Amino acid sequence: MTTAPILTVQDLSAVFPDNNGGLRALQNVSFEICPQEFICVLGPSGSGKTTLLRILAGLLKPTSGKVDFGNGRQPRIGMVFQQANLMPWRTAIQNIMLPLELDGMDHDAAKERARKLIDLVGLQGFESSLPRDLSGGMAQRVAIARALIHDPDLLLLDEPFGSLDALTRERMWTELSRIWQARQKTVIMVTHSIEESLFLADRVLVLTQRPGRIKLDLTVDIPRPREDEMRYTSHFGELAKKLKEAIG
Amino acid sequence: MADALRNIHRNRRWLGLISLLMGLFLWWLVSQTANLPSFILPSPMEVWSRFLVALADGSLFLNTGVTLFEILCGLFAGAGLATVIGYLVAKSRALERVLAPYLVASQAVPLVAIAPLLVIWFGPGMFSKILICALIVFFPVLVNTVVGVRAVPPALNDLMHSLRATRGQILLKLEIPAALPIFLSGLRIGATLSVIGAVVGELVGSDRGLGFLINIGRGQYDTALVFVAIFMLIILALVLYGIVAWIESRVLSWQEWRSQ
Numbered sequence: 001m002t003t004a005p006i007l008t009v010q011d012l013s014a015v016f017p018d019n020n021g022g023l024r025a026l027q028n029v030s031f032e033i034c035p036q037e038f039i040c041v042l043g044p045s046g047s048g049k050t051t052l053l054r055i056l057a058g059l060l061k062p063t064s065g066k067v068d069f070g071n072g073r074q075p076r077i078g079m080v081f082q083q084a085n086l087m088p089w090r091t092a093i094q095n096i097m098l099p100l101e102l103d104g105m106d107h108d109a110a111k112e113r114a115r116k117l118i119d120l121v122g123l124q125g126f127e128s129s130l131p132r133d134l135s136g137g138m139a140q141r142v143a144i145a146r147a148l149i150h151d152p153d154l155l156l157l158d159e160p161f162g163s164l165d166a167l168t169r170e171r172m173w174t175e176l177s178r179i180w181q182a183r184q185k186t187v188i189m190v191t192h193s194i195e196e197s198l199f200l201a202d203r204v205l206v207l208t209q210r211p212g213r214i215k216l217d218l219t220v221d222i223p224r225p226r227e228d229e230m231r232y233t234s235h236f237g238e239l240a241k242k243l244k245e246a247i248g
Numbered sequence: 249m250a251d252a253l254r255n256i257h258r259n260r261r262w263l264g265l266i267s268l269l270m271g272l273f274l275w276w277l278v279s280q281t282a283n284l285p286s287f288i289l290p291s292p293m294e295v296w297s298r299f300l301v302a303l304a305d306g307s308l309f310l311n312t313g314v315t316l317f318e319i320l321c322g323l324f325a326g327a328g329l330a331t332v333i334g335y336l337v338a339k340s341r342a343l344e345r346v347l348a349p350y351l352v353a354s355q356a357v358p359l360v361a362i363a364p365l366l367v368i369w370f371g372p373g374m375f376s377k378i379l380i381c382a383l384i385v386f387f388p389v390l391v392n393t394v395v396g397v398r399a400v401p402p403a404l405n406d407l408m409h410s411l412r413a414t415r416g417q418i419l420l421k422l423e424i425p426a427a428l429p430i431f432l433s434g435l436r437i438g439a440t441l442s443v444i445g446a447v448v449g450e451l452v453g454s455d456r457g458l459g460f461l462i463n464i465g466r467g468q469y470d471t472a473l474v475f476v477a478i479f480m481l482i483i484l485a486l487v488l489y490g491i492v493a494w495i496e497s498r499v500l501s502w503q504e505w506r507s508q
Contacts, residue, residue, distance in 0.1 A: 057410045079410040085403045089425050089502040101421070102413050130502050150411075 004070055005032040006153065006186055007056075012065035013211075014051050024211035025051040029065070031205060031214060038180055038187045040197035040204045044247055048212030049190040053158050056188065069153070078147030078185075080160040084139035086131040092142050093118060093127040099150035110149075117145040120179060137168040144176070148183060157189035161196070170228075173199045177226065194243045198236060199226055206246040216246040287469040295479075298472035307461070312480050315458040318374050318446040319484065322381020327389045327438055329382070331431070334393025335423075344394075351387065359384050360448055367453045377449035377457070384445035385438040392434025396427030429503060432496045439488040443481055458484075 012029040015022040025048040033039055043049050054060040056067060057077055069075045078099070086095045093114050100110035118127055121141040131139055140160060147155055161169040177200055180187055191197055197204045198220055206216040220239060222230055230236050272292055279291035286294055302308035337344045363380050370376035400423055408418050450459020458477045465473035 054406075057406075058412075059406055059409055074412070077410050077412075079407065081403055081407070083403065085401075085407055087404065087422070087425070089500075098421070099411050102408075102411050102417055132502075156410075 003034050006035045006070045007033040007075075008066075008068040008070075009056075010066040010068065012052070012055065012067065013063050014048065014055065014060070015063045026055075026062075027211035027213045029207075029212065029214055031217065033186060033188065035070075035186055036184050038177075038200055038202045039189070040201035041188065041190045041207060042192065042194065042197050042204050042243060042247065043207030043212060044209055045192065046210050047207040048210060049192075049207055050158055052207075052212070053156050053188065053190050056154070057156050075153035076150060078150065078152035078155045080140070080143050080147045080155075080157045082159045082162050084131070084134075084136070084143040086134075086139055086142055086146075088131050091128045091130055092123060092134065092138075095131070095142055096145045096149055098146060103150060113149055114145070117149055120148075120182065121145045121175065135168075136164050137172060140164060140172065141175070144179065148179070148185070153186065155185045155187045157187065159190055159192065162192075169196075176200060177224070181224070194240050194247075195231065197243070198222065198231075198239055204243060206243060209248070216242070218242060218246075287471045290472040290475060295472045295475040298470070299476045299479075302461075302473065302476055308476065308480070311457050311461050311477075312484070314374065314456045315446050315450065315481075316484060318377040318381055318449070318457065319442045319488070321374075321378040322445060323385050323439060323442040323488075325378065326382030326385030326442070327435055330386045330389035330438075331393050334390040335397055337390070338394045338397035351390070354383070355387055359445065363448050363452045367449065372453045372455060374456075377446050377454065380449040381442050381445035384441045384448075388437040388441065389431070389434045392430050392437075393427065396430035396434075397423055399430060400426040429496075429500055432492065432500070436489060436492045436496070439492050440485050443485040443488065447481060 009032070010030050012026055013024070014026040015024050017023075029052065041049050041052060051060065055062050057079055058074070086092075087098070090098070093111065096114045096117055097110045100113065115127070118124060121144055123138060123141055123145070126134065126138065131142075134142065140163075143160070147157075161172050164172060173196065180200075189197075189200065201220050204216075204218045204220060205214055206218070207213065208215045218239065222236065222239070276292050279286075279289050282289070290298070299308070333347070337347060359380065362383075366379055367376045370379060404422055404426070405418070408422050413421070446457070447459040447462075450457040451463060454460045454463075458480055461477040462474050465471060465477065
């Protein structure tokens with residue numbers, strides 16, 4: 001791609017203070033991301049994947065290094081967490097409207113946009129359900145809609161499907177790539193599933209065991225839309241093998 | 249038999265009323281058969297007619313009003329202050345360290361023991377009663393505010409920060425609704441305690457209020473009047489408890505498990 005990067009990460013390191021000299025979570029991580037790219041960050045547990053995401057979201061200050069967003073200003077961020085992380089006192093649609101409320105948008109306009117997203121994630125009829133009445137997959141779809149509603153520059157996903165069963169998870173992959181193509185978002189998704197990253201990503205960054213550094217930057221050239229059958233092709237097997245070896 | 253049981257179960261909203269009536273009947277029975285003078289145990293009818301007399305001469309209305317006023321002022325002042333300080337304590341471990349010895353000490357000293365002191369300092373008027381009331385309400389509301397605010401899920405805090413929410417927005421849209429269930433159960437305890445606080449203050453020294461009526465009744469062997477005042481206190485406590493419980497059920501309807 002020839003477009004200017006939307007996000008440049010330079011020499012990023014993160015050290016958490018502990019009793020013996022600090023816990024190094026990330027070390028000299030650098031990469032660039034172009035607009036509308038779908039990036040998966042893959043790595044063993046404890047490789048600092050979530051730390052990286054939290055730094056990008058502005059929830060954590062890096063110990064050293066720089067995160068630079070293309071146009072210089074703070075980007076608008078949509079984040080999806082490992083758990084759906086909904087407010088239990090709000091209905092599905094009220095949860096989705098939260099980011100617009102924080103922006104101070106007019107209630108009716110916000111509701112209108114939330115309705116469109118309810119359609120996009122396929123939750124028609126559940127607008128006024130409370131989170132306790134939603135299944136895990138439905139709750140996670142509410143969370144995705146909430147992350148999209150304020151039209152963020154960057155979508156950060158932290159193992160969003162980790163808590164779902166295998167069947168629901170694969171359905172969510174299809175949903176997510178459909179939403180991603182409809183919405184043209186830049187996405188960074190943390191995962192520990194090779195299959196998931198090959199199903200979704202344009203590029204996969206593999207982090208090493210702690211302290212995490214980038215071991216492999218792999219372009220996934222499987223054509224879209226990616227179907228279930230692609231995982232039985234030899235090309236998929238080759239890519240999976242490369243990733244597997246990089247993770248170690 | 250099984251049918252009867254099922255019927256009782258179905259009509260359990262009446263059970264409370266039935267149990268009350270049975271209690272009244274038992275009281276009446278004892279007062280009739282035990283042959284006690286009425287200044288030891290007046291019968292329900294004597295208490296009722298004393299109630300009508302007190303109602304007619306205005307003394308019941310005045311004294312209940314005074315006690316209710318003290319309770320409400322104390323409850324609002326105590327709960328209000330406890331909410332603000334509780335929120336600050338929840339947010340700052342340093343403040344918690346500074347205040348902890350005083351808070352624990354204030355709970356270790358029985359209120360009955362400091363009530364005379366407060367009456368000496370602030371006089372027998374309503375102010376000392378409001379103060380005692382506020383003191384007794386303060387602690388449960390404070391503790392539940394601290395626990396409630398600390399129970400806000402950190403992941404939801406992350407969410408708010410990732411959306412660049414301001415401090416005010418976090419307070420309004422996250423912390424208050426998340427802390428509300430625990431806060432309100434503290435307020436429910438506080439509402440009942442506030443009645444105790446007001447009466448303790450009045451018993452120590454006052455010239456008005458239901459506690460004052462109890463003192464008068466005791467001094468004049470007007471035991472029926474003592475009973476009237478006690479029943480008024482029970483009613484006040486029940487009404488206050490009921491109001492908070494009603495607010496809880498309205499505000500926390502999303503927590504269905506509460507009613508199960």
